[in-house]
Amino acid sequence: MTPSTSVSGSRRGGYRWLGFLLRRTGRMLVAMWVIITVAFLVLRMAGGDPVRSALGATADESVVQARREMLGLNDPLIVQYFDYLAGLFRGDLGVSIITGRSVTELVSHRLPATLELAGIAFLVVLLVAVPVGLGIAIITQGNGRRGVETVFTGVTAFIAAIPEYLLGVVLVIVFAITLHAFPVAGRTGPASYLLPVIALSVSAAASISRIARIEALQTLKDDYVRTARSKRLPAWMVYFRHALPNMLTATLTIGGTLLGAMIAGSVLVEQVFNWPGLGMAFVGAITTKDYGIVQGLALVYAAIILVVNLLVDLVLSLLDRRTSLLETS
Amino acid sequence: MTTRRSALSRQPMAIIAVCMLGVLVLLAVFAPVVWGDKAVAADPDSIALPLSAEHLLGTDKLGRDILLRTLVATRLSLVMAIAATLIGACIGLLLGAMPAVFGARAQRWFASVVSTWLAFPVLLVAMLTVVLLGPGATTAVVALALTMTPSFARLAQTLSSRVGGSEFLAAARMLGVSRRRQFTRYVLPNIAEPVIVNVTTSIGGGLLALSSLSFLGVGVQPPDFDWGRLLSEGFGEVYNSPVAAIGPGVTVVFAGLAFSMLGESLAAHLRNREHGKALSPRRLGPAPVAERPAETPSATATDCAETIVPLLEVDGLSVSFPGPDGWIRPVQDVSFRIAPGEIVGVVGESGSGKSVTMMSVAQLAPAGAAVTARRLRFDGEDLTGLTPAAAGKVLGTRVGVVFQDSLTALNPALRVGTQLAEIPRVHGAVGRRQAHEMAVRALDDVQIPDAAHRAQQFPHEFSGGMRQRALIAMSQIGSPSLIIADEPTTALDVTVQRRVLALLRRECAESGAAAIVVSHDVAVLAELCQRVLVMYAGRVVEDVDIALLATPERLAHPYTRALTASLPDLDTDRTTPLVTIPGEPPDLSRPITGCAFAARCAFATELCRTETPVPVPHRHGGRVACWHPQDAIAPDTTPGREEVGA
Numbered sequence: 001m002t003p004s005t006s007v008s009g010s011r012r013g014g015y016r017w018l019g020f021l022l023r024r025t026g027r028m029l030v031a032m033w034v035i036i037t038v039a040f041l042v043l044r045m046a047g048g049d050p051v052r053s054a055l056g057a058t059a060d061e062s063v064v065q066a067r068r069e070m071l072g073l074n075d076p077l078i079v080q081y082f083d084y085l086a087g088l089f090r091g092d093l094g095v096s097i098i099t100g101r102s103v104t105e106l107v108s109h110r111l112p113a114t115l116e117l118a119g120i121a122f123l124v125v126l127l128v129a130v131p132v133g134l135g136i137a138i139i140t141q142g143n144g145r146r147g148v149e150t151v152f153t154g155v156t157a158f159i160a161a162i163p164e165y166l167l168g169v170v171l172v173i174v175f176a177i178t179l180h181a182f183p184v185a186g187r188t189g190p191a192s193y194l195l196p197v198i199a200l201s202v203s204a205a206a207s208i209s210r211i212a213r214i215e216a217l218q219t220l221k222d223d224y225v226r227t228a229r230s231k232r233l234p235a236w237m238v239y240f241r242h243a244l245p246n247m248l249t250a251t252l253t254i255g256g257t258l259l260g261a262m263i264a265g266s267v268l269v270e271q272v273f274n275w276p277g278l279g280m281a282f283v284g285a286i287t288t289k290d291y292g293i294v295q296g297l298a299l300v301y302a303a304i305i306l307v308v309n310l311l312v313d314l315v316l317s318l319l320d321r322r323t324s325l326l327e328t329s
Numbered sequence: 330m331t332t333r334r335s336a337l338s339r340q341p342m343a344i345i346a347v348c349m350l351g352v353l354v355l356l357a358v359f360a361p362v363v364w365g366d367k368a369v370a371a372d373p374d375s376i377a378l379p380l381s382a383e384h385l386l387g388t389d390k391l392g393r394d395i396l397l398r399t400l401v402a403t404r405l406s407l408v409m410a411i412a413a414t415l416i417g418a419c420i421g422l423l424l425g426a427m428p429a430v431f432g433a434r435a436q437r438w439f440a441s442v443v444s445t446w447l448a449f450p451v452l453l454v455a456m457l458t459v460v461l462l463g464p465g466a467t468t469a470v471v472a473l474a475l476t477m478t479p480s481f482a483r484l485a486q487t488l489s490s491r492v493g494g495s496e497f498l499a500a501a502r503m504l505g506v507s508r509r510r511q512f513t514r515y516v517l518p519n520i521a522e523p524v525i526v527n528v529t530t531s532i533g534g535g536l537l538a539l540s541s542l543s544f545l546g547v548g549v550q551p552p553d554f555d556w557g558r559l560l561s562e563g564f565g566e567v568y569n570s571p572v573a574a575i576g577p578g579v580t581v582v583f584a585g586l587a588f589s590m591l592g593e594s595l596a597a598h599l600r601n602r603e604h605g606k607a608l609s610p611r612r613l614g615p616a617p618v619a620e621r622p623a624e625t626p627s628a629t630a631t632d633c634a635e636t637i638v639p640l641l642e643v644d645g646l647s648v649s650f651p652g653p654d655g656w657i658r659p660v661q662d663v664s665f666r667i668a669p670g671e672i673v674g675v676v677g678e679s680g681s682g683k684s685v686t687m688m689s690v691a692q693l694a695p696a697g698a699a700v701t702a703r704r705l706r707f708d709g710e711d712l713t714g715l716t717p718a719a720a721g722k723v724l725g726t727r728v729g730v731v732f733q734d735s736l737t738a739l740n741p742a743l744r745v746g747t748q749l750a751e752i753p754r755v756h757g758a759v760g761r762r763q764a765h766e767m768a769v770r771a772l773d774d775v776q777i778p779d780a781a782h783r784a785q786q787f788p789h790e791f792s793g794g795m796r797q798r799a800l801i802a803m804s805q806i807g808s809p810s811l812i813i814a815d816e817p818t819t820a821l822d823v824t825v826q827r828r829v830l831a832l833l834r835r836e837c838a839e840s841g842a843a844a845i846v847v848s849h850d851v852a853v854l855a856e857l858c859q860r861v862l863v864m865y866a867g868r869v870v871e872d873v874d875i876a877l878l879a880t881p882e883r884l885a886h887p888y889t890r891a892l893t894a895s896l897p898d899l900d901t902d903r904t905t906p907l908v909t910i911p912g913e914p915p916d917l918s919r920p921i922t923g924c925a926f927a928a929r930c931a932f933a934t935e936l937c938r939t940e941t942p943v944p945v946p947h948r949h950g951g952r953v954a955c956w957h958p959q960d961a962i963a964p965d966t967t968p969g970r971e972e973v974g975a
């Protein structure tokens with residue numbers, strides 16, 4: 001192959017990548033549209049008459065009618081649908097059935113708390129799980145140390161079986177109630193982040209570290225790691241400079257939906273720690289049957305998760321481009 | 330079937346998981362019968378008691394014993410998780426198998442729907458379902474089933490493409506096996522096992538998800554109760570009685586763990602059966618070593634120029650890998666010497682142990698390999714018995730390695746220049762800039778145009794020939810006294826091959842370094858080397874001057890003669906196998922008695938099948954490991970050797 005063909009090869013790869021980007025974005029938009037429609041139907045159909053069930057059986061009929069009018073629920077369904085879509089484009093996520101307050105405002109107040117919690121926990125997971133996975137892989141490579149392997153898989157299986165909310169409950173009992181060491185609830189300062197972040201990240205870290213170990217074992221068998229060994233580099237250089245970056249892409253590919261899952265997991269953790277994020281509002285709205293809020297928040301959650309997944313995919317494909325290109329060209 | 334079951338029962342994790350599941354099933358069946366009434370009957374006399382001997386976990390607001398309620402809740406919790414998983418599995422598998430009927434387009438479209446669906450976390454889909462259908466146990470089950478559907482659909486897709494395209498099914502079809510029998514004998518077993526593994530793990534995950542829903546108050550509604558519900562009630566009272574939340578929590582983890590452990594040991598078992606996991610070190614026992622007693626006069630005595638101290642001396646090198654049925658022995662009792670500046674070729678079929686031998690000498694054997702040698706010396710230093718890491722440190726940059734596949738041998742994530750510069754940076758203690766300059770110079774030396782610019786590029790931006798030259802530059806940058814080249818030209822086309830070979834020859838000539846060139850291709854070696862080691866089934870069978878390859882009648886070993894029978898030159902099409910010796914190389918996972926070539930050798934006798942020939946000095950100036958050397962210049966008079974019938 002001459003240099004010129006390799007250049008044209010990478011240009012072809014560029015087009016392929018653009019196509020990939022368009023396909024992914026298109027798929028995301030379709031998914032978003034499905035969610036919007038489902039959310040729209042939720043408000044109109046859930047439990048017979050959502051307004052009546054939200055305001056309660058004792059509410060005056062005239063109040064219910066007024067609220068229906070305000071929500072536009074008396075228009076033909078198709079008109080309502082387009083009104084709703086138009087509203088979404090203006091950034092209007094609807095209003096609470098019970099209080100009539102704007103959902104967009106609620107989101108702008110509460111979203112940062114949720115994103116902070118999930119984002120920090122995500123970072124913690126990666127920072128803990130990847131080095132642990134790599135370390136255990138280094139120890140257990142080849143055929144030795146079956147004991148380490150067994151203990152590691154056993155312990156991580158156990159930790160991964162502890163749901164976030166349960167760990168949260170245990171943490172509250174041990175640290176906040178028994179030891180009085182940390183704030184029990186709410187978002188009051190740096191210390192108040194500690195327990196919720198731990199609750200949200202520990203079981204995810206356990207499962208990701210298992211994936212990371214498997215990926216690292218694979219990477220350590222790769223030819224370029226042997227090449228690095230042939231240069232008699234210090235061990236840390238072989239592992240951190242040569243193995244780690246390659247293993248990271250592979251780990252992220254498999255653990256790619258992790259961030260989305262953590263955002264969902266934050267719903268539970270918020271509940272346990274009284275964390276003033278979207279999750280508390282979401283669960284509260286479901287139990288009080290305020291489907292106006294449910295509708296809006298479901299959209300927000302879906303959008304966050306879809307966008308996050310798209311971003312992870314794009315970052316990965318960028319990282320991966322040079323290697324996947326080789327396979328196809 | 331019996332062997333499979335006994336293998337599974339050897340896994341301690343599987344046994345523990347089955348025991349845990351047994352406890353759960355017993356509780357689910359009997360607890361509601363025995364304690365059902367007590368668990369729901371309010372007792373105003375014992376409201377919200379702390380833990381005591383009578384109420385191990387205390388009582389709740391209505392005076393009901395929390396331990397009993399936890400045990401009774403086993404049934405509902407388990408039934409819900411199992412029901413949701415089975416519904417999800419059935420719908421998912423059906424949906425996933427269907428697109429296969431409609432062709433490739435439908436399959437692609439469906440795959441994209443499934444991956445979008447999969448992207449939504451379980452909890453969110455479940456909560457929306459709850460909103461639509463109203464909270465309750467049934468809704469929670471439906472919701473969970475919905476979230477499980479896509480992963481089973483994807484599983485069905487992969488499985489159906491795997492089974493549908495498989496050879497045994499095509500064969501069965503050709504043999505006229507009935508459709509029903511095809512399905513029950515071939516399709517079902519291949520699908521059933523992965524599905525069972527997935528169902529088991531999904532039940533475990535389902536248990537956790539359902540308990541989460543109930544904990545949030547959107548799952549099971551009072552007066553019903555499952556573990557999640559009990560946990561949420563207990564959490565409400567957490568300041569009065571912390572254990573009220575712990576009890577149900579423990580059971581959730583216990584049950585989740587039981588299912589995931591069972592699923593995992595099933596999966597591990599399937600994997601091991603397919604790929605054959607190596608035996609544990611304990612059951613493998615110590616690695617085998619070369620049997621030949623050490624008192625035997627050194628077999629390396631006559632190779633290379635005797636007067637010079639050899640640069641590399643290898644005696645009795647054996648390499649073993651752990652395998653599923655014991656040690657696999659790709660290299661057995663290999664001995665040779667390399668003089669300073671000498672270029673030696675190593676030839677043999679794939680699997681002959683030639684690469685493994687040289688990688689072991691370079692201390693680069695894969696992790697887990699057991700490398701033993703009676704004697705291993707490099708440049709006057711004794712490496713015998715050192716660990717690979719310690720021996721590697723001694724070798725330093727004095728051994729440079731050119732690897733086989735330049736594509737995988739270079740790190741895809743690092744710039745080529747960086748990968749070269751790190752050698753002088755670490756070993757030469759030079760600065761970053763200086764190391765980089767050395768890298769550019771090294772690239773320039775191997776005729777890479779515009780080296781300064783190329784050093785900044787990643788390996789994928791190089792052509793195959795350039796990558797191989799960059800690897801040669803990398804092996805040179807530490808000024809080694811021995812270069813080990815492992816199939817340096819295999820991946821390249823003929824014109825590029827010539828250039829790379831010329832380059833290797835030039836580098837050796839200029840630096841005066843010795844070289845070992847490993848190749849399956851006699852023609853490549855003929856271009857470079859002075860001497861060639863022929864390997865078969867992990868042993869050196871002949872060690873001769875390269876010139877003799879041109880006169881096959883002077884070669885002594887039947888294998889070497891067959892190998893060189895039609896010596897091609899560089900222009901011959903070498904995509905077709907070089908030699909066609911009837912028969913297969915032997916299985917190295919079993920001990921071989923006698924000469925490994927006996928099964929394919931036309932001259933084999935009883936002696937060949939019982940006694941292993943070792944390389945001994947031969948009249949052609951090299952060494953031969955054969956009872957009946959075939960260079961019939963003069964009758965063989967070596968004592969102990971039988972005459973070959975003319």
Ligand code: SF4
Pocket residue numbers: 886887888924925926927928930931932933934937942954955956957958
């Ligand atoms: S030892 Fe016997 S079987 Fe082996 S190569 Fe020589 S003649 Fe053939």
